[in-house]
Amino acid sequence: MAQPTERKAYSVGDIVQIKPGHPWGLSLAVVSEIRTWGAIAYVAMPHNDGTPVGLAYQRLQDEEFEIVGQARWVFDREGWVDGGR
Numbered sequence: 001m002a003q004p005t006e007r008k009a010y011s012v013g014d015i016v017q018i019k020p021g022h023p024w025g026l027s028l029a030v031v032s033e034i035r036t037w038g039a040i041a042y043v044a045m046p047h048n049d050g051t052p053v054g055l056a057y058q059r060l061q062d063e064e065f066e067i068v069g070q071a072r073w074v075f076d077r078e079g080w081v082d083g084g085r
Contacts, residue, residue, distance in 0.1 A: 008062055008067065010034070010039065011031065011034070012031055012032060012033065012034065012074070013030065013031065013071050013074045014030070014031045014067050014069070014070055014071070015028055015029070015030055015031075015067070015068050015069040015070060015071050016028070016029055016030075016031060016041055016060070016065040016068060017029075017065060017066055018058070018060065018064060018065050019063075019064055019065060019066065022064050022065075024058055027043055028043070028068065029041035029042060029043050029060070029065075030042055030043075030075070032057070032074075032075070032076075037061055037062070038059070038062045038064065038065075039060050039062075039065070040057055040058070040060070041058055041060055042055040042057050042058070043055065043056045043058070044075075055075060
């Protein structure tokens with residue numbers, strides 16, 4: 001029987017790198033929600049002039065990413081806010 005694995009300790013605003021083999025592999029994303037199976041994270045998709053266009057969200061299982069840092073600014077229901085990190 002498979003042994004339960006310990007969950008990663010991560011939080012909203014963490015920057016993660018998606019592992020190779022995933023369609024978005026090697027991309028950096030910001031965790032926006034934590035779920036029982038992993039996290040929902042976004043990648044900002046800007047215009048060529050640098051203005052934000054939108055966010056591409058990915059559902060990531062725990063084993064599909066590694067934490068690499070913490071975001072200074074995060075996107076929430078109010079828009080872009082200072083994460084205070």
